Amino acid sequence: MQLKHLANISAGHPFRGKIPESPGSGIVAVQMKDASSLGGVAWADCIETEPTGRRDDCLQVGDILVAARGSRNYAVLIDDSLTVTGKQAIAAPQFFIVRTTALQLLPEYLYWFLNQPPSQRYFDLNAEGTLTKAIKRNALEEIPIAVPDLARQQAIIGLANTLQQELRLIEQLRRNGEQMLAAIANELAAELLTAPTPAIQTIKNTPSKE
Incomplete structure (x- = not known):
């Protein structure tokens, strides 16, 4: 089925130019x-702002942001962490907001599907522009979505969540390793500053006797 039959699609908040900062407003802007x-x-990285004009485009848990431009049209799920912030949120105009309307489609599954190779190939084929590629709204609306039964969607979500946890762990291990090696390099550099300069022996080339 095409996405437009499964969800409502809208554009991010129509800011003009740089998003203005307004600390204490209680409304954060999600940028790319x-x-x-x-x-x-x-x-924690989102700036607080005071939007003008439309005020009915605040994000909800379960919404999906799709990057409208860039080298990859990735999807981002708005999960329960939004509620924890205690703030309202709006999306920058570089995002499309996808809100599911079909009872047989789980937002978590749709978010996963939009990030998979078939969807990414569709975006690549339908992107416009040369230097900066962009996806138009009608192209996003017409992307085909495979909708298995709810049990299978939940199984896929569970597997995807497990893989994401493993990837986060691998990334954390990589960062820890880099920090450890950097600390070793800094210690060695500090030793160079305090240690006396050792005598360096060199090998001299002498002409061979024939």
């Missing part, structure tokens, strides 16, 4: 730098 398909939204 704040979100990733794997890590979700880094709410």
Whole structure:
């Protein structure tokens, strides 16, 4: 089925130019730098702002943000962590907001499906532009979505969540390893500053006797 038959699709908040900061407003703006398909939204990095005009486009848990431009049209799920912030949130205009309307489609599954190779190939084929590629709303509306039964969707979600946890663990191990090696390098550099300069022996080349 096409996405437009399964969800409502709208554009992010129509800011013009740079998003203005308004500390204490209680409304944060999710920009592309704040979100990733794997890590979700880094709410602590989102700036507070005071939107003008439309005020009915606040994000809800279960919404999916799809990057409208860039080298990859990734999807980001708005999960329960939004509620924990105690703030309202809006999406920057570089995102489309997808809100499921079909009872037989789980938002978590749709988020997963939009990030998979078949969907990404569709976006690549339908992107417009040369230097900066972009997906138009009608292209997103017409993307085909496979909708298995709810039990299978839940099984896929469980497997995807397990894999994400493993990837996060691997990434944390990589960072820990890099930090450990950096600390060793810093210690060695510090030793160079305090230790006396050792005598360096060199091998001299002498002409051979024939």
